[in-house]
Amino acid sequence: MARETAVERRRQILDAAVRVFARQGFHSTRVADIADEAEVAYGLVYHYFDSKENVLDELFRQRWSLLIEAIKGADASSRPPPDKLGTVAGFIIDSYRYDPELMKVIIVEVTRAANSFGQTHLEQINEAYRLIAQIVSEGQKDGVFRRDVDAYFASMTFYGVIEQLLSGWIFGLIPAGEADFEGARDLVVTTICDGLALR
Amino acid sequence: MARETAVERRRQILDAAVRVFARQGFHSTRVADIADEAEVAYGLVYHYFDSKENVLDELFRQRWSLLIEAIKGADASSRPPPDKLGTVAGFIIDSYRYDPELMKVIIVEVTRAANSFGQTHLEQINEAYRLIAQIVSEGQKDGVFRRDVDAYFASMTFYGVIEQLLSGWIFGLIPAGEADFEGARDLVVTTICDGLALR
Amino acid sequence: MARETAVERRRQILDAAVRVFARQGFHSTRVADIADEAEVAYGLVYHYFDSKENVLDELFRQRWSLLIEAIKGADASSRPPPDKLGTVAGFIIDSYRYDPELMKVIIVEVTRAANSFGQTHLEQINEAYRLIAQIVSEGQKDGVFRRDVDAYFASMTFYGVIEQLLSGWIFGLIPAGEADFEGARDLVVTTICDGLALR
Amino acid sequence: MARETAVERRRQILDAAVRVFARQGFHSTRVADIADEAEVAYGLVYHYFDSKENVLDELFRQRWSLLIEAIKGADASSRPPPDKLGTVAGFIIDSYRYDPELMKVIIVEVTRAANSFGQTHLEQINEAYRLIAQIVSEGQKDGVFRRDVDAYFASMTFYGVIEQLLSGWIFGLIPAGEADFEGARDLVVTTICDGLALR
DNA sequence: GATGAATGAGATTTCATTCAT
DNA sequence: TATGAATGAAATCTCATTCAT
Numbered sequence: 158m159a160r161e162t163a164v165e166r167r168r169q170i171l172d173a174a175v176r177v178f179a180r181q182g183f184h185s186t187r188v189a190d191i192a193d194e195a196e197v198a199y200g201l202v203y204h205y206f207d208s209k210e211n212v213l214d215e216l217f218r219q220r221w222s223l224l225i226e227a228i229k230g231a232d233a234s235s236r237p238p239p240d241k242l243g244t245v246a247g248f249i250i251d252s253y254r255y256d257p258e259l260m261k262v263i264i265v266e267v268t269r270a271a272n273s274f275g276q277t278h279l280e281q282i283n284e285a286y287r288l289i290a291q292i293v294s295e296g297q298k299d300g301v302f303r304r305d306v307d308a309y310f311a312s313m314t315f316y317g318v319i320e321q322l323l324s325g326w327i328f329g330l331i332p333a334g335e336a337d338f339e340g341a342r343d344l345v346v347t348t349i350c351d352g353l354a355l356r
Numbered sequence: 357m358a359r360e361t362a363v364e365r366r367r368q369i370l371d372a373a374v375r376v377f378a379r380q381g382f383h384s385t386r387v388a389d390i391a392d393e394a395e396v397a398y399g400l401v402y403h404y405f406d407s408k409e410n411v412l413d414e415l416f417r418q419r420w421s422l423l424i425e426a427i428k429g430a431d432a433s434s435r436p437p438p439d440k441l442g443t444v445a446g447f448i449i450d451s452y453r454y455d456p457e458l459m460k461v462i463i464v465e466v467t468r469a470a471n472s473f474g475q476t477h478l479e480q481i482n483e484a485y486r487l488i489a490q491i492v493s494e495g496q497k498d499g500v501f502r503r504d505v506d507a508y509f510a511s512m513t514f515y516g517v518i519e520q521l522l523s524g525w526i527f528g529l530i531p532a533g534e535a536d537f538e539g540a541r542d543l544v545v546t547t548i549c550d551g552l553a554l555r
Numbered sequence: 556m557a558r559e560t561a562v563e564r565r566r567q568i569l570d571a572a573v574r575v576f577a578r579q580g581f582h583s584t585r586v587a588d589i590a591d592e593a594e595v596a597y598g599l600v601y602h603y604f605d606s607k608e609n610v611l612d613e614l615f616r617q618r619w620s621l622l623i624e625a626i627k628g629a630d631a632s633s634r635p636p637p638d639k640l641g642t643v644a645g646f647i648i649d650s651y652r653y654d655p656e657l658m659k660v661i662i663v664e665v666t667r668a669a670n671s672f673g674q675t676h677l678e679q680i681n682e683a684y685r686l687i688a689q690i691v692s693e694g695q696k697d698g699v700f701r702r703d704v705d706a707y708f709a710s711m712t713f714y715g716v717i718e719q720l721l722s723g724w725i726f727g728l729i730p731a732g733e734a735d736f737e738g739a740r741d742l743v744v745t746t747i748c749d750g751l752a753l754r
Numbered sequence: 755m756a757r758e759t760a761v762e763r764r765r766q767i768l769d770a771a772v773r774v775f776a777r778q779g780f781h782s783t784r785v786a787d788i789a790d791e792a793e794v795a796y797g798l799v800y801h802y803f804d805s806k807e808n809v810l811d812e813l814f815r816q817r818w819s820l821l822i823e824a825i826k827g828a829d830a831s832s833r834p835p836p837d838k839l840g841t842v843a844g845f846i847i848d849s850y851r852y853d854p855e856l857m858k859v860i861i862v863e864v865t866r867a868a869n870s871f872g873q874t875h876l877e878q879i880n881e882a883y884r885l886i887a888q889i890v891s892e893g894q895k896d897g898v899f900r901r902d903v904d905a906y907f908a909s910m911t912f913y914g915v916i917e918q919l920l921s922g923w924i925f926g927l928i929p930a931g932e933a934d935f936e937g938a939r940d941l942v943v944t945t946i947c948d949g950l951a952l953r
Numbered sequence: 954g955a956t957g958a959a960t961g962a963g964a965t966t967t968c969a970t971t972c973a974t
Numbered sequence: 975t976a977t978g979a980a981t982g983a984a985a986t987c988t989c990a991t992t993c994a995t
Contacts, residue, residue, distance in 0.1 A: 166959095187984085187986085188985080189985085197960095199962095200959070200960055200987090200989085201959060201960075203986090203987065203989095204959070204960095209985095209987095239553065270468070276527075279527060279529075296552075303552060305546075306543060313520050313521060313524050314520065314544075317516040317519060317520025317521070317523075318512075318517060319516075320516060321516025321520075322513075324468075325512050328478060330478075330482060330512075331512065344505060345513075347505065348513050348551070350552050350553040351553055352547070352549050352552075353492070353501045353502060353510055353551075354500065354549040354550055362975085387968075387969065391978095397977045397978065398977075398978055399976070399978060400976060400977075402969090402971080407969075407970080561979085564979085564980095585963085585965085586966085595981095597983095598967085598980070598982060598983095599981075601967075601968095602978095602979070602980070602981095607965075663867065667866035667867070677925060677927075684927070691950070700951060701948075701951070703944075704941060704944065704945060708928065708941060709945065709950055711915075711919060711928065712915045712918065712919075715916075715918025715919070717914075718914060718918065719910050719913060719914025719918075720907075720914070722866075723910050728876075728883070729906065742903060742904075742907060743911075745902075745903065746946070746949070747950055749900075750945070750947050750950075750951075751893075751899045751908055752898065752948055752949075760954085763954090784988085784989060784990085785989075785990065785991085786989080795955055795957065797955065797957060797992090798956075800990090800991070801954070801955070801956095806990070806991095
């Protein structure tokens with residue numbers, strides 16, 4: 158057994174959990190599956206985490222706080238609002254691109270799971286919506302975005318589009334090649350900012 | 357015990373299931389909860405349904421086929437494509453408006469639950485996406501919609517916005533008064549068709 | 556599987572529990588042991604009882620309430636106080652005589668187990684002490700018992716002697732033949748009432 | 755970390771064990787609780803003791819051998835038998851008076867716990883009973899004690915009274931002030947030797 | 954001696970499903 | 975059809991003990 162620090166062991170277990178959660182879903186994975194995947198004794202999972210739920214919580218929190226930071230970072234730049242939205246969309250898309258299993262778990266098991274975990278993390282999820290709304294709001298003040306659509310509503314809209322896009326990839330409904338990831342960012346921004354209608 | 361036909365009994369159980377699934381989530385409801393809520397003997401649930409999952413399946417299928425019909429109906433009309441989309445959006449919004457529990461169950465437990473049920477019903481879900489894509493596609497042929505956004509992609513986008521909207525209501529993140537329902541339909545269409553950007 | 560009423564099934568499980576608790580002790584018996592001994596499916600124990608602890612609780616409560624009644628009955632008679640104590644002692648001794656396993660369980664796992672169950676049932680246990688104290692107290696008023704020993708203290712003393720006697724039988728330290736049971740009652744009363752000392 | 759001898763470390767752990775056993779009961783204390791209470795590393799408990807049970811064993815044996823010695827000492831004196839019993843009662847009562855936690859543990863977890871530890875230490879426990887019986891027996895030979903009560907039986911009786919008394923203190927059923935401890939010794943002897951009945 | 958991470962065998966409890974009536 | 979008792983396969987979580995350093 159290689160000597161690992163506590164932090165490394167936690168990570169080892171978290172990484173394994175991502176894989177099995179992504180593969181089988183949270184409810185269908187037993188703690189034993191996580192331990193097996195991590196090549197670690199059963200009890201060690203409980204040495205590092207209070208419960209199976211706790212593992213998912215941590216997975217979510219770690220990732221989501223990065224998203225929050227990314228949105229704040231985008232907002233802090235001096236670029237035009239549509240570009241800020243593009244940065245946010247790009248961050249989320251790249252998150253999926255480079256770690257599709259983790260994003261699958263977060264979307265399927267947390268973000269979109271109203272009852273169990275969604276409720277637990279609702280406030281954190283909502284913070285992201287609010288930060289995006291702020292970007293929209295500033296765009297409205299600057300005269301870049303229309304004012305007859307509520308900023309928070311627009312934010313929900315924007316996030317909904319991205320999450321549906323990721324769902325499409327997760328379910329294998331839309332192609333997920335490198336080119337698709339590349340194009341997706343702009344497509345999202347174009348759709349949301351310019352709309353489908355020609356004029 | 358009132359004399360009920362078999363069909364009425366099934367409905368009685370299905371309706372009860374909607375309420376408990378909405379309240380507790382599918383995984384947290386026991387078959388006994390459904391029976392209690394339906395004021396029916398425990399074993400009777402198994403008399404009418406093969407399994408707990410089967411109950412959810414039926415709930416989904418019944419509702420979703422109405423959606424499919426609604427989309428087909430909208431498409432069959434001779435109205436302009438944005439109006440067709442408005443009809444679809446309106447149908448889904450009204451579905452929530454008049455039976456929020458059922459729609460909550462369908463979205464939370466099926467549509468957004470990739471692993472278990474999502475996979476089972478993927479094809480049916482996808483049919484809705486495809487039918488919406490068809491509306492977009494026709495709009496593109498008619499020169500109403502831009503052609504540089506793939507029709508299926510646009511469809512996903514459109515559906516994603518609506519589902520996020522419903523999620524907002526379900527989670528209590530956005531106000532759900534009658535006026536909100538009234539306005540939501542147009543807001544969705546405006547956002548998707550015209551975009552956020554002023555021009 | 557014989558058709559049994561719910562009450563009979565409960566009893567079947569309770570009786571089996573007495574046997575295994577007596578044999579292995581509460582902490583060493585698994586619920587599976589109870590089910591096996593009762594020749595019943597594992598889950599049925601949980602159908603009838605909330606938990607393993609709950610089974611023991613019921614065992615105790617049923618028996619102890621008989622004891623309470625017996626003490627009240629003895630007190631209600633118009634016999635002299637030492638005879639009343641004799642009746643109580645006789646009841647407890649006979650309880651052991653005719654159902655040694657149950658009494659073993661109650662003494663070892665409840666009455667003498669300060670921490671876990673003792674605390675839970677302390678009030679009920681104490682009621683027995685208080686009722687016995689009342690008999691002593693009346694004897695003091697009548698001039699039959701000395702007054703320089705507190706009635707409650709005397710009651711504890713009396714009960715302590717009996718419980719130690721039963722412990723002796725339980726542990727196999729003193730002979731437990733029919734004659735011993737017969738004699739024990741009077742021996743207890745003699746010791747407590749007349750004392751060891753000659754005068 | 756202070757430099758401690760091995761003997762001191764053992765004592766440190768034993769003393770901590772007494773406190774947690776008294777507080778939570780043997781079955782509810784984890785080895786980690788002992789280590790925490792002793793402010794010692796988890797593994798050190800296993801360095802000094804073979805098992806958790808082993809800790810309790812040692813606690814019991816150390817104390818009980820003192821009791822054995824005390825009884826022998828009392829018997830060796832040339833005082834009248836009732837005084838000898840008084841010495842024994844006084845020793846046990848003082849044991850509780852000056853270390854109630856330890857006595858609580860010994861009574862609740864060993865002496866009164868028939869199954870697990872009671873059996874293990876039965877012989878040692880019984881030795882105390884026998885030594886007390888010897889005192890009674892001598893009293894009978896000397897014509898101080900009645901002969902129609904078996905000496906061993908009388909010994910059980912005597913010990914039962916004391917243990918019930920301690921149980922009363924442990925459970926908080928009888929007052930445990932200094933005066934109560936002072937009086938208890940004589941009360942026990944009076945009750946056992948003279949009996950409750952006036953004559 | 955000292956440390957505390959690692960192990961894994963249980964034990965309790967839950968509950969979907971079956972089945973006898 | 976209707977009932978609800980009966981079944982037993984999991985699944986989670988605990989924790990005494992071991993062990994590598």
